[in-house]
Amino acid sequence: MRLSRFWLLVPFLAAGGWWVWQQQHPTALEVSAASVSRGVVESSVANTRAGTVKACRRAKLSPSIGGQISVLPFAEGAHVNTGDVLLRLWNHDLQANVEAADKGVQAARSQRSASCLQAAETRRAADRASRLRQSASISVQELDKANTAAAVADATCKAAEAQITLTAAQLKAAQAQLERTVLVAPFAGVIADINGELNEYVTPSPPGIQTLPVVDLIEPGCFLASAPIDEVDAPNIKTGLPARITLDAWRGRDFPGKVTRVGSYVIDLEKQARTVEVELAFDNPADLKDLLVGYSADVDIILETRRDVLRIPTEALFDKHYVYVLTDAGKLEKRKIGVGLSNWSFTEVTEGVAEGASIVTTPGAAGVAEGVAAKAKETTDE
Incomplete structure (x- = not known):
């Protein structure tokens, strides 16, 4: 009877022993940990939305009047020089107007020559009449008639001079109208896109109107990165500050650069945070040969x-000033620390932990709390 009672108590005794052992030897929680180390910490500002690689100069060109394309000398991808003709519209009527205006200038000059010669002759006649009147050879009426004829001839000469000025102005107006049918390169560059073919009709493309430009001209070998920065961070950004530029097309590679321009106004777009546009230049000229306009940056x-x-990994910080330290006793200790500069990767520590201390990098993980037995996860190199 006594033996049977003993066997009945065995499960309870075992459970109690296991509980006591667990209290004295709790199972250690595996946590991700990192050591407090020395290194570089930077305070930085990043863009809120994807930026873009842009050309230093880019012109989307269209003629200032509508018309039919008659000359299209370059193809997409061609290199052009400043002043090269990129497009010419049919303009025979305007050329005829220029020729007519030019002939008008020539006619006006001939008319001026004839009028001024006539004025000189009538002035000489008036002078002779004045001398004859002194000897009473002619009447006063004849002298007045000679002087009036001379005055009329002088006025006709001056009118002919004015007519030359008028016809020259008309010639300039006709030439200006003709120039509106010719599209020239404002700078040396590469033709990125052409929206038009020979004999097609094209129209101007003013801003705000959904009309494609005829020629898209890009300056080669000069690029900048443009990125939107939150309005809260914008006051801290000054021209000349260093920066790192990363491109989705070149993952794992940083392009050093510096701030060259900070926008002078805040961009207010519906349903988006307000931002300031910041432009950055690439420091290394060798990097420019790898770039294309339009890369996201x-x-x-x-x-x-x-x-x-x-410094510590920034993800180890919680509640702004606290970390979990993995003590030598294998327990987690919540500790308040002083922090300095911070970025997405590292945060500077000014007090609270010493170099080499092990801290938990996942403070929000399940089971992580003050006094919990823990051990660092083993890491394997792959």
């Missing part, structure tokens, strides 16, 4: 840099 503008300071 992200920028990291460095506001301040501190070297050889204590």
Whole structure:
């Protein structure tokens, strides 16, 4: 009877022993951990939405009047020089107007020559009449008639001079109208796109009207990155600040650059955060040969840099000033620390932990709490 009672108590005794052992030897929670180390910490600002690689100069060109394309000398991808004709509209009527105006100038000059010669002759006749009147050889009426004829001839000469000015102005107006049918390159560049073919009719493309430009001209070998920065961060950005530019097309590669322009106004787009446009130049000229206009770009503008300071991974920080330290006893200790500069990767530590201390990098993970037994996860190199 006593033996049977003993066997009945065995499960309870075992459970109690297991509980006591668990209290004295709790199962350690595996946590991701990192050591407090020394290194570089930067304070930086990043773009809120994807930026874009742009050409330093880009012109989307269209003629200032509508017309039919008669000359299209270059193809897409061609290199052109400043002043090269990119497009010419049919303009025979305007050329005829220029020729007519030019002939008008020539006719006006001939008319001026004839009028002024006549004026000189009548002035000489008036002078002779004046001398004859002194000897009473002619009457006063004849002298007045000679002087009046001379005055009329002088006025006719001056009118002919004015007519030359008028016809010259008409010639300039006709030439200006003719120039509106010719599209020339404002700078040396590469033709990125042409929206039109020979004999097609094209129209101007003013801003705000959904009409494609006829020629898209890009300056080669000069690029910049343009990125929107949140209005809260914009006051801290100044021209000349260093930056890192990353491109989706070149993952894993940083392009050094610097801020060249900060927008002078805040961009207010519906349903989007208000931003300021910032432009950055690439520092290394060798990087420019790899770029294409339109690449998406992200920028990291460095506001301040501190070297050889204590730092921790930023993800280890919670509640702004706290971390979990993995003590030598295998327990988690919640500890308040002083922080300095911070970015997405690292945060500077000014007090609270020493170099080499092990801290939890996943403070929000399940089971992580003050006093919990823990151990660092083993990492394997792949």
